[in-house]
Amino acid sequence: AWKGDWPLATKSPLVGGHEGAGVVVGMGSAVKNWKLGDLAGIKWLNGSCMNCEFCMHGDEPNCAHADLSGYTHDGSFQQYATADAVQAGRIPAGTNLSEIAPILCAGVTAYKAIKTAELKPGDWCCISGSGGGLGTLAIQFAKAMGLRVIGIDGGAGKEKLCLDLGAEKYIDFTKTKDIVKDVIAATDGGPHAVINVSVSERAIDASVNYVRPTGTVVLVGLPAGAVCKSEVFSQVVRSVKIKGSYVGNRCDTAEAIDFYVRGLVKSPIKVIGLSELPMVYDLMEKGEILGRYVVDTSR
Incomplete structure (x- = not known):
């Protein structure tokens, strides 16, 4: 989306960010199995149709109607972001949100x-x-x-x-x-x-x-x-x-989060404010990033 060099159409204007972690502060009337205050993760795959051959086989990322965070759907670089309740990642209470965020896509x-x-x-x-x-x-x-x-x-x-x-x-x-x-x-x-x-x-x-x-x-x-x-x-x-291999499905997400919760993986991160994003994109272009930068939208 940043460079426009993928053969996939993106929305414009667009809010970037395709891996985010936060607190549920609102839900649609038909949403079940979530409650206000739960911790939830936004993934690259924001939503899919859940009815096609690929979705039924657990290959939701390959759905022709996949909705992609930070690409076809406004992403996580904002104070409030939306996610499909079916695809949102479930994050255990007490988890460090800055540390878990990179697990949700990377x-x-x-x-x-x-x-x-x-x-x-x-x-x-x-x-x-x-x-x-x-x-x-x-x-x-x-x-x-x-x-x-x-x-x-x-x-x-x-x-x-x-x-x-x-x-x-x-x-x-x-x-x-x-x-x-x-x-x-x-x-x-x-x-x-x-x-x-x-x-x-x-x-x-x-x-x-x-x-x-x-x-x-x-x-x-x-x-x-x-x-x-x-x-x-x-x-x-x-x-x-x-x-x-293209991202992962809901089961892959739950398993990856479990690896983190058990202390087996931890992304080397640096936390920055939203205003510092241009600097990070410059470092990324030069190949000078070690690990992952995490954006705290409250800063």
């Missing part, structure tokens, strides 16, 4: 991507883009799920951050001369899965080549106009799977 998305890879404990999981908002959470989810984690990113402070969060190994793409060779060597034959949360087409291309034979490449990040290239002979002979 966390759910990272968690679902790892589930999509269908790994088993002890497998190598590579997080490409490991120092950002999704990557830092993906490291923790993967570690909590019993996986061995290797992170890939570049820039000041990201290696220490990734290792501190649980990555067993880390590769700085700005320093390596052959990332494919280095990742394969570091993981004894290549990771069993690669979770691509970076917005680099070059990183995606590399992942197809260093993933372990019979492994899975999961595409999550959305570089504008990017194409995933895979040489067919190699993909067939190595039995490599390439999958897309």
